[in-house]
Amino acid sequence: MTIVEVQGLRKAYGGRPAVDGVGFAVEEGEIFGILGPNGAGKTTTVECVEGLRIPDAGTVRVAGLDPVADHEQVTRLLGAQLQESELQPKLTVREALELYASFYDHPADWRPLAERLGLEDRLTTRFAKLSGGQKQRLSIALALIGNPRIVVLDELTTGLDPRARRDTWQLIEEVRDSGVTVLLVTHFMEEAQRLCDRIAVIDKGRVAALDTPAGLIGRSAASTVISFTPSAPLDERELAALPQAASVETKDGRVVIHGTDETVTAVTSLLARLGITARRLRVSETTLDDAFLDLTEESAR
Amino acid sequence: MTTTTAPARTSASAAVLRTEARLFLREPGSLFWILLFPTLLMTILGLIPSFREASDDIGGRRVIDLYVPVAALLAMIMAGLQAMPPILTGYRERGILRRMSTTPVRPAALLSAQLVLHGAAAVASAVLALAVGRLAFDVPLPGQPAGYVLAMLLTAACALALGATVCAVSRTQKIATAVGSVIFFPSMFTAGVWLPVQVMPGTLQRIVEFTPLGAASQALDRAAAGSWPAWADLGVTALWTVLLTAAAVRWFRWE
Numbered sequence: 001m002t003i004v005e006v007q008g009l010r011k012a013y014g015g016r017p018a019v020d021g022v023g024f025a026v027e028e029g030e031i032f033g034i035l036g037p038n039g040a041g042k043t044t045t046v047e048c049v050e051g052l053r054i055p056d057a058g059t060v061r062v063a064g065l066d067p068v069a070d071h072e073q074v075t076r077l078l079g080a081q082l083q084e085s086e087l088q089p090k091l092t093v094r095e096a097l098e099l100y101a102s103f104y105d106h107p108a109d110w111r112p113l114a115e116r117l118g119l120e121d122r123l124t125t126r127f128a129k130l131s132g133g134q135k136q137r138l139s140i141a142l143a144l145i146g147n148p149r150i151v152v153l154d155e156l157t158t159g160l161d162p163r164a165r166r167d168t169w170q171l172i173e174e175v176r177d178s179g180v181t182v183l184l185v186t187h188f189m190e191e192a193q194r195l196c197d198r199i200a201v202i203d204k205g206r207v208a209a210l211d212t213p214a215g216l217i218g219r220s221a222a223s224t225v226i227s228f229t230p231s232a233p234l235d236e237r238e239l240a241a242l243p244q245a246a247s248v249e250t251k252d253g254r255v256v257i258h259g260t261d262e263t264v265t266a267v268t269s270l271l272a273r274l275g276i277t278a279r280r281l282r283v284s285e286t287t288l289d290d291a292f293l294d295l296t297e298e299s300a301r
Numbered sequence: 302m303t304t305t306t307a308p309a310r311t312s313a314s315a316a317v318l319r320t321e322a323r324l325f326l327r328e329p330g331s332l333f334w335i336l337l338f339p340t341l342l343m344t345i346l347g348l349i350p351s352f353r354e355a356s357d358d359i360g361g362r363r364v365i366d367l368y369v370p371v372a373a374l375l376a377m378i379m380a381g382l383q384a385m386p387p388i389l390t391g392y393r394e395r396g397i398l399r400r401m402s403t404t405p406v407r408p409a410a411l412l413s414a415q416l417v418l419h420g421a422a423a424v425a426s427a428v429l430a431l432a433v434g435r436l437a438f439d440v441p442l443p444g445q446p447a448g449y450v451l452a453m454l455l456t457a458a459c460a461l462a463l464g465a466t467v468c469a470v471s472r473t474q475k476i477a478t479a480v481g482s483v484i485f486f487p488s489m490f491t492a493g494v495w496l497p498v499q500v501m502p503g504t505l506q507r508i509v510e511f512t513p514l515g516a517a518s519q520a521l522d523r524a525a526a527g528s529w530p531a532w533a534d535l536g537v538t539a540l541w542t543v544l545l546t547a548a549a550v551r552w553f554r555w556e
């Protein structure tokens with residue numbers, strides 16, 4: 001079942017389009033990623049979903065409701081963690097949790113929530129005294145305290161150390177497993193690849209691609225990376241002429257070719273024909289990183 | 302829907318007010334300047350012997366008699382112009398209002414809580430000045446209590462509206478503090494902190510009577526002396542309140 005639907009969304013600031021015809025549908029129970037470079041229009045898109053901004057054109061529906069016209073009803077279904085949003089500096093963790101719980105008719109019990117987020121020994125700490133990671137976790141707790149059906153997380157692991165980031169990822173998976181739909185805005189490929197069921201790649205205000213992480217990698221023109229150190233020098237031009245080879249680089253005697261499975265076969269037969277052995281031969285899938293650059297470069301052209 | 306959510310919203314607004322009250326009590330600076338400083342200043346002036354002697358220049362009253370209402374006005378200025386604007390603009394700047402926009406409670410609840418708290422603190426401070434004036438310096442309690450209360454509430458509303466307008470026109474906390482200070486000194490002057498309005502020379506007095514705090518000062522003085530405040534003075538303060546409130550509502554930005 002579709003729970004968030006965005007169609008033909010447009011929003012301009014001072015005549016400059018930030019979002020220019022974005023559309024996607026989020027299914028209930030999935031982690032849906034919105035991935036894109038800085039300034040691509042990711043945050044504007046989710047702010048329209050949260051009802052914080054009024055779209056210039058297009059429709060946004062959250063569980064069938066209009067986030068602007070039915071704002072109050074939408075706030076009961078949707079929990080939001082905003083980018084760079086703070087709390088009153090002298091408010092303690094416990095006070096924040098109790099206060100936000102009082103905003104909802106059927107809030108989650110804040111104690112187990114605080115425990116789940118590792119905040120149970122910080123309950124009497126004031127917001128200003130929390131570490132970056134603790135502030136983020138409190139933010140997530142406040143997004144979840146109304147027992148939402150959908151939670152929107154914007155750049156949630158920015159500024160976290162790798163350890164805290166991994167813990168947060170696990171938490172998001174747990175949230176999804178408890179039946180909550182997650183709309184995740186990120187510019188970390190690793191995060192998107194690890195967490196998301198599906199990803200919309202947004203670039204320059206448009207959806208450049210929408211697929212599963214594996215699908216995005218496969219769709220990329222050069223989904224396979226072949227690297228080896230040849231036993232004798234090779235003519236780069238000959239390699240570049242191989243079927244589906246997208247790029248060939250030689251650095252410090254090591255050859256790196258971006259291509260497809262077909263390229264792999266061609267490389268091995270070429271080497272066999274020339275009687276050259278490939279030392280330390282590695283064949284790997286490109287990362288989502290490469291696929292992403294590929295997709296966004298494509299739209300740049 | 303309306304019937305089930307209405308009580309929840311009331312209790313949420315109460316929770317916001319309770320939380321903001323707690324935070325207010327954690328600001329020793331604001332507490333001192335709003336609650337204690339006006340009475341402290343009045344007490345220091347009251348310790349000057351000549352200020353405790355009746356003077357023919359001010360209709361046989363003493364300078365200290367004039368300073369009890371001045372202390373009340375000073376409390377309103379401290380609350381509305383010094384303490385509140387940086388808090389409200391800070392809430393906007395830190396994204397606290399935005400975060401609240403994503404919940405079923407409107408961020409206006411936060412602003413109302415701040416207005417209520419600063420208004421209450423200013424009124425409490427005015428009451429403290431009255432009590433200390435009465436007990437320490439034998440300043441008679443207002444002869445026209447209802448008029449005094451009316452003038453005081455109107456003045457508090459006006460000072461808060463002035464502070465809210467400062468927040469509305471200031472994009473950042475720093476600008477709000479700066480704008481607040483610029484208005485702060487003229488406000489203190491027109492409230493009669495340096496020279497009570499009642500002893501100002503004629504022309505100056507007539508000009509000051511058109512400022513919100515100058516008019517309020519005259520209204521409070523009349524009520525203190527036992528007569529009903531002049532409708533012209535109450536009218537000037539009320540008009541300022543309405544204009545400033547409209548300006549604040551018109552120009553306030555939630556983000």
